Amino acid sequence: MAVLLPLSAPKRYLGVVLVAVIILHYFLTIVNDDYSRISSFSNIGEQLRTGEQYDELISLDNNLRSFPNVTKANATFVLLARNSDLPGVVNSIQSVEDRFNRIHNYSWVLLNEEPFTDDFKERVTVLTRASISFGLIPREHWFQPDWIDEERARQGRQKMMAQRIIYGGSVSYRNMCRFNSGFFFQHELLQQYRYYWRIEPDVKFFCDLDYDPFLYMQEHEKVYSFTISLFEWEPTIPTLWQTTKGGFLSWVTPTQLSPAVSFIDFIAEYPQYVENHNAMDFLSNDGGKSYNLCHFWSNFEIADMDFWRTEAYTAYFNYLEQKGGFYYERWGDAPVHSIAAALFARRDQIHFFRDIGYRHDPFQHCPSGEQWTKGRCSCDPTDTFDYTANSCLKKFEKLFA
Ligand SMILES: *[C@@H]1O[C@H](CO)[C@@H](O)[C@H](O)[C@H]1NC(C)=O
Numbered sequence: 001m002a003v004l005l006p007l008s009a010p011k012r013y014l015g016v017v018l019v020a021v022i023i024l025h026y027f028l029t030i031v032n033d034d035y036s037r038i039s040s041f042s043n044i045g046e047q048l049r050t051g052e053q054y055d056e057l058i059s060l061d062n063n064l065r066s067f068p069n070v071t072k073a074n075a076t077f078v079l080l081a082r083n084s085d086l087p088g089v090v091n092s093i094q095s096v097e098d099r100f101n102r103i104h105n106y107s108w109v110l111l112n113e114e115p116f117t118d119d120f121k122e123r124v125t126v127l128t129r130a131s132i133s134f135g136l137i138p139r140e141h142w143f144q145p146d147w148i149d150e151e152r153a154r155q156g157r158q159k160m161m162a163q164r165i166i167y168g169g170s171v172s173y174r175n176m177c178r179f180n181s182g183f184f185f186q187h188e189l190l191q192q193y194r195y196y197w198r199i200e201p202d203v204k205f206f207c208d209l210d211y212d213p214f215l216y217m218q219e220h221e222k223v224y225s226f227t228i229s230l231f232e233w234e235p236t237i238p239t240l241w242q243t244t245k246g247g248f249l250s251w252v253t254p255t256q257l258s259p260a261v262s263f264i265d266f267i268a269e270y271p272q273y274v275e276n277h278n279a280m281d282f283l284s285n286d287g288g289k290s291y292n293l294c295h296f297w298s299n300f301e302i303a304d305m306d307f308w309r310t311e312a313y314t315a316y317f318n319y320l321e322q323k324g325g326f327y328y329e330r331w332g333d334a335p336v337h338s339i340a341a342a343l344f345a346r347r348d349q350i351h352f353f354r355d356i357g358y359r360h361d362p363f364q365h366c367p368s369g370e371q372w373t374k375g376r377c378s379c380d381p382t383d384t385f386d387y388t389a390n391s392c393l394k395k396f397e398k399l400f401a
Pocket residue numbers: 067069070071
């Protein structure tokens with residue numbers, strides 16, 4: 001008797017909607033190519049494949065959980081931050097974990113010139129299941145040494161402030177550059193590691209990585225790597241500089257040419273440290289007479305700390321340190337690291353991670369083609385620093401042409 005009852009009103013309504021949807025589907029399939037592609041079976045297959053890939057990751061994940069003997073490099077992430085950087089630190093760690101480390105479980109070392117607060121530690125620890133340690137930087141590795149002539153340093157800062165050089169008046173920025181140049185790899189929490197991946201607050205990784213870049217470094221004997229290289233630093237107020245006497249070069253002279261000038265002195269004193277198959281042509285257009293300002297952007301680095309621990313680099317850093325240029329001028333760790341890597345290592349020991357999509361404001365590197373698809377990159381492949389006017393990538397690639 002139930003069969004004979006008419007459909008209740010809501011059910012009838014549902015039937016009408018269903019019929020309408022089916023008609024609409026056929027209509028759209030006929031008139032609209034895009035629609036039929038989106039809804040076709042091959043596309044649904046594609047989505048299943050995505051699911052399979054996800055399963056693969058999960059099983060790799062489980063493997064790591066149950067077989068800690070799975071090959072892993074002797075490596076860690078390193079992040080230098082202040083308590084006030086917390087929001088940016090959270091963004092960066094989340095990005096690294098989502099795109100890479102939730103599978104690989106490499107540890108984190110966070111360093112600060114003052115103790116991290118409990119709130120900071122709690123907010124950061126929750127982001128990863130890898131081990132995470134919080135270190136305090138020894139005073140002598142951070143603060144301006146007493147033997148620096150403060151009057152001379154102050155004059156240097158004032159001159160740069162007058163020239164509107166970014167961080168020109170900042171002592172803490174100089175502390176950081178010096179620490180990153182010569183001290184971070186001496187920190188007790190980093191002694192147990194060889195490779196590191198430097199992360200800064202507020203950076204973003206755009207792509208999945210289906211391999212381990214640390215193992216890549218190890219297997220290919222790389223000592224230094226980058227994603228962005230710059231021909232010149234972005235002045236904070238470009239039009240002011242155009243109207244300044246002498247233009248760009250006189251502006252950069254004190255801060256950026258000096259490391260190379262010091263280096264010329266250094267190689268005269270220590271020629272034995274320079275590698276034969278070095279990357280001098282990345283740094284210089286005239287065989288070493290002058291520095292062309294090319295450097296690797298060191299806010300991203302995957303590198304070998306044992307390279308910074310060598311006799312050559314130790315001598316180089318001590319030489320620079322003794323000249324006081326980290327304070328009298330404003331030597332950055334980027335040119336210092338770049339010059340050392342380019343001259344004390346073989347050129348083929350420096351690697352460009354083309355497949356790592358990375359952003360640190362205001363620049364980004366985005367992979368293209370198959371690397372972009374494979375990495376499920378969220379960046380716009382046409383928005384990439386690689387071959388823009390300020391990039392040194394062409395110069396780097398020419399080393400291997
Ligand atoms: C890791 O250990 C597990 C369990 O002991 C073993 O079955 C597996 O073959 C090992 N894997 C490697 C790469 O050594």
